[in-house]
Amino acid sequence: MRRSGKLSLLVSLFVLCGVLLTACGGGSTTGTTSGGSSSTPAGKTVTLVTDIGGINDQSFNQSAYTGYQKAMSQYNFKRSVIETQSESDYVSNLTRAAQSSDMVVGVGFLMASAMDQVARAYPTKYFALVDSCPTDPKDTNKCDNLSNVAPLSYKEQQAGCLAGVVAGKMESLGKARVSKLQGNNTISAVGGMEIPAVVHYIAGYQYCARQVDPSVSVKINYSNNFQDTAKCQDIANNQITQSKSDFVFQVAGGCGVGALQAAQAKGVYSIGVDSDQAHVNSSVVTSAVKRVDTSVYDIIKALQGGKFTAKPPVFDLSNDGVGLGSFSSAVPAEVQPVVNEYVKKIKDGSLNIPETVQ
Amino acid sequence: MAMPTVQRRTSTPASRLTRWMHTLKSSLGRPLIAVLVAFILGMIIVMIASPGALGDRFNTAVSAYYNLVMGSFGNIQSISYTLAKTTPLIFTGLAVALAYRAGLFNIGAAGQLAVGAMVAGIIGLKLGSLPGVILVPMMLVASMLAGAFWGSIVGILKAWRGAHEVVTSIMLNWIAFYVCAALVEGPFQAPGLSQQTTPLSASATLPSLANLYNQTLGTIFGQIPLAAQYTVDVSLLLAFVALVVYWFLTSRTTFGYSLRVIGQNPKAARYAGISVKRNLVLAMALAGAFAGLAGATRLMGQSPYQLISSGFSSDSTGFDAIGVALLGRTTAIGVILSALLFGGLQQAGPFLQLNVGVPGDLIYILQALVLFAVAVEYVPSFQRFLPPFMRRTKPVLAPPLVPNLIKSEALLEHASGSSTAGPPEATLTDNSVGATDAPTPATSQED
Amino acid sequence: MFLQVLGHVLITSDLWQAALQFAALLLLPALGGVISERSGVVNIAMEGMMLIGAYAGVMVAVATHNILLGVLGAMIAGGLLALVHAIVSINFMANQTVSGIAINIAALGLTNFLLPIQTNGQGITALDSSLRLPQAALGPLAHIPFIGPVLFQQNILFYVVVLIVILLHFLLFRTNIGLRIRAVGEHPQAADTAGVNVRLVRYLCVVSSGLLSGLAGAFLSLGIAGIFNQDMTAGQGYIALAAMIFGKYTPFGAAGACIVFGLGEALSPRLQDTGISANLLSTLPYLLTLVALVGLVGRTMAPAADGVPYEPAAE
């Protein structure tokens, strides 16, 4: 090889070793860079493993992360979050999290089987699963109640019901009190996918709206997607123009925001989901809220206080697990008393809300 | 084909070993440089994007790379995860490489993988009661056939209708994703769950290497503790078999020879009487079979052994395979090495995010940079830095896969055998008549 | 049952309005593809340029509180990415398809990587209406029964896209610059010997394809969604590629193809009442493309030297 050839080969090899050396050497420095240096002894460490879509997906991931951050600042443990990139990574991500921290909080029902397997492999570690319970691979019908896994389940239908009450009541008050009604006595819902959480919301919404306004018709569509905002906007537009829907209840995460935008553009009303989405635009009259953040915060609080329970209470109206977001100015005064009436009925169990759409 | 069977520069006919060493050096040198350039640029990006003073930034970058290395090959468990991630990449990498040799750009590996996984899943769920020794081979063969069918569609459309394979494979990808999602959410949905199938019965799954060892050799040489941790499964061995089959097929058979001719010079294929239409379809079918196997082995080898409806479209293996095949120069050795690199990178992503807080998406940037380095590597202006044995006169990556493959469909029409619509070697750079009789200039002079 | 619902849906103006909006969104990158490939450079990186455009559009709009700067930022981001593709493909004569795929992956990685860092972990909340491209009804025209809502009650950018299609057709087939672009795409050496600066023409075409794709990103994030989500383009760049080829590399051809795709996209949610699973309906646009590509179109004629790197100093 000519001289210049040798030289450039040597240079490239040298640089390669340089990179590897610094990488190996760098090992020792990892400690200092991440996590705040805490004065009080760090509490038990918790890792949050989110589903696909990242921590800014305007949906479960984001609210779980908010709860996680609140607990992190309070109990001073190192931030450790894994955003899952593909469904085939659930097992390895959960295993890694279990190995590197005391508790693993998984988000999303797709992790049910994976968490079941990892929880069995690490009996000494604690697990929590938002929106689902670990399922035994032999019989997926029932929950596999492992002692170290806390399934966090929510009664979304109660929050959906209250949203339905608001929509139903405003429909029944008519144009005099609610100016932007299209007069077809129709409300609608845009679902992301036909998954338990979404179906519960819409079932409650439909059931209670009919309780308040028996003649109301409820149009339901699914976008089959949680990210594509253009799709949900188009479905909402279709519901508003074709079925003359006055209230669009979005249960589709990031995609659903498109539905809220459509409602505002067409000058009708909309209802947010999961977190209080009043800030999105003026068409949002209220939101069916599911406090995934408080549930995550509570389970971590229980862990830190040594009171971890594999059977946490179901989050519903009574323990403020679910509820209704703030009302916008468009909501007339007559609505609040009706809502309070239904809250009482749900709490004392006299109202039995179905979990599936009729 | 990207690599001539044997390529040498020294004059005297050296022995077989030195010649083989030389090929390895020249074939290995280039990808090494590509990966190196990518990592350096990646480091710069991390430093630009991370907060704090320059010192902190450099620290973050360094610890990011430390975790990249640790995450992928640091300890036994990471290695086992990486190998588990590498196996489907090997299969799909071979799928893209085989099609590439025939001058086709197989972006449809993702769809073929999905179809293969689905068919294997259906058989596993429906005939779960059959004993493993019958069920497992059945599922593997079925996935190969399904993948082959899905791949051959691209070949048929290309050969008979001249439809552009990049577009048809992308469309077939999405159709495969949605049809499989419909099946998973429809008839094959696990009772009580949504969007996922019930995990396969034990007889339909492949044992992990650790368990297999414990059950067989382990009784003699001692058991592996905590075997459950090591999730890499038997399909890794299957992948090695596939590599050998691929190597043999491409370099030792007339089919491999015909593919090289079609890929490099379709007009010569017509001259030689090689049936381009038949070989194109055969190549795409085989590519599809490899990709189908990737789907089946991952389903059967990796827990929780179930199909998830949204998993088909979000899985990037089919696309990463393009990087694997190209970085690996469509050679068997190249594919396994680059599959290890890509598998390690992907496996380290979450590890990186866990320990350093740098978003795991850094690995996508690194992957893109590697691909760029591969694409740019042969550039004449770069060749000055390269040692001579790496210098190559013609960009090896320039087999006729440009979209105007469909330009000379006239060749397809009348040829008695037939020939693919491949544009001839760019004749712009040489004119045979009246040109100087000297060898065509090794590298054209940049003005 | 299915045909009856289909018949009913087909005549609703709302369907066509949605179809045209999806079509306009796809048409911008498709036009980018047309102009780039007409000059002889293969460009399958529209997906990545759209995504980076959507990201930059939102970032700049939020930072400067000015919607126009947002759109400009999106176009510039798309243009810069296209510049990278141009340098790699024209100067380095690298493999253009590989560089295209690399750009798509890079855009995905960059946007997901930068998002949490630039918003220090909070992500982006929905933009308030002042920062969003509004729908615009063209005065009296909007009140014509069927045509009104379909054609004249669209997002502002829709009208911009219609303008661009006509302009591009005029540019390509009716001006001297267009003649040079087509010449460079068909036979670069002939154009070179005629005194046309082949490299400059190709650079301009590839960068303008980036500007168009970036604008499409702005249309998606600032126009329709009012937010930026991870990987929000979801493969639309690749459909635009199919539309370009299906439209025989001409602006009006691409427009026709995009309308077909837009219709497929708009139909799938509206036919849910027929009981067919949403998944199967979602395959509609892709099936349409395959059938069209294979059936009537078949021999699409790419410019002769499309994708062949041009070495000017050929002997």
Place this chain on the structure above:
Amino acid sequence: MQESTVVTQRPASSSLYAVEMREIYKAWPGVVASDHVNLRVRKGEIHALVGENGAGKSTLMNILYGLVTPDSGEVLINDRVVHIAGPRDAIRLGIGMVHQHFMLIPPLTVAENIVLGNEPGGLVSGYQRRRANEEIKALSERYGLPIDPNVLVEKLSVGQQQRVEILKMLYRGADILVMDEPTGVLTPQETDDLFAVLRDLVKQGKTVIFITHKLREVLAVTDTITVLRRGKNVGELITRETNQREIARAMVGRDVLLRVEKEPARPGAVVVQVKNLQAQSDRDLAVLHGINFEVHAGEILGIAGVEGNGQTELVEVLAGMRKATGGQITLTEVKDGVAGPAKDITNIGASNARIAGVAHIPEDRRESGLVITESIVDNSILGRHHWREFSRNSIILRLKQIASWANKLITEFDVRTPSAVAAMRTLSGGNQQKLIIARELGSNPIFLIAAQPTRGVDIGAIEFIHRQLIAQRDAGKAVLLISAELDEIRSLSDRIAVMYEGQIVDIVSPEATEEELGCLMTGSSIVNEV
């Protein structure tokens, strides 16, 4: 070379030389294309630049036109030193060039091709079709080059395309016109028309540089000549004072073997019988209209004719690469004089044709005869890779046998290459052609098709190839030679079949005169009134 007397009868214009190139040096790795060349062309003169294939003629002119930058040396236009970085500079300086492969864009119209790069109304304005058409009409009347500006170039005949190329130069007001092998694709009559146009252009003050290796044309139309050999300027002559033999000797540097020594042929039984053969071109136009001929064992049948009259399609049908839409081809093996059974080889496909004993030296060596990115070993079995000698039951390649076969070919046919595994593209044109011939002849065929066997090959290789063809003939093979070089046809063939518009118009003896062949090739009657 001593300075030959310089005589010019035209009035000495202000500047003595329109074009002067001093000490031009240009080398590619491994070869010197222009070795300190000096060229002087007087204004208003037709200057011939002659030299055989590979002498550096095209390179020199590409340097003048800015397509290639010389390593050293300077160019003067009208006695002023100029720097030509690219075609744009050349055009500005009034230099126009018609290339061998036409620099036209098929899907665009004639007018668009002509005005490209120099459009009326400048870069920004719309395409002014009317104005362009008018300007072109005026130009074509002035220089006697009638053409319809609105037709697409892909629809034009070769002669018309050349006319567009010339108009392209004139449209830009070129004064110095360089023409690279313009007559290669023209019929003798079209060539004469071209010469008339050139004389007319020169009368109007243009200067023409005419690159060719056909000496007949040099004598017919040029005023002065520069001879190049191996990239060097070996002589400047005055046309009127020299003759073909002197120019040829300067070109080749030794007495060129105009006639190949060969004994008279002793044709045996018929090997190839072609009856009423019909075939279509790529665009489904009928291109072979009932071809009939035979080739006997031990005979070379030459096919003369201008390119584009169906020769390419005929070769492809005979070699099995193209479907015959009518007629029949039969092949009969003749073993030491005894004719075996006749086999019908119509439409049996290229690989079966090879098995039956057909060998085919393709017309475009780099296009279809070779895979230049592959090694010599790989190329040595192209088309025969599934034969028993090279693969077990035509699936598993026998690498050892293939390697020894390749080495045998290399030694037997003296292919100069560093090693058998070097990539084809590292070989010179001549060596590549020798390897193809070695491969085709190696499997001792009974019927050899040689299409343009010596195109783009150096003089040494040409003689070697001619001797090989003669040797095959003497070994009792049937040889079909197709070539655009009339001299090659006349010196090698035992019988010459002339093809015109898809038919064999006549089969004549090699002693036929150039004019007689010219008329047959253009379909005009034998007696042509000059």
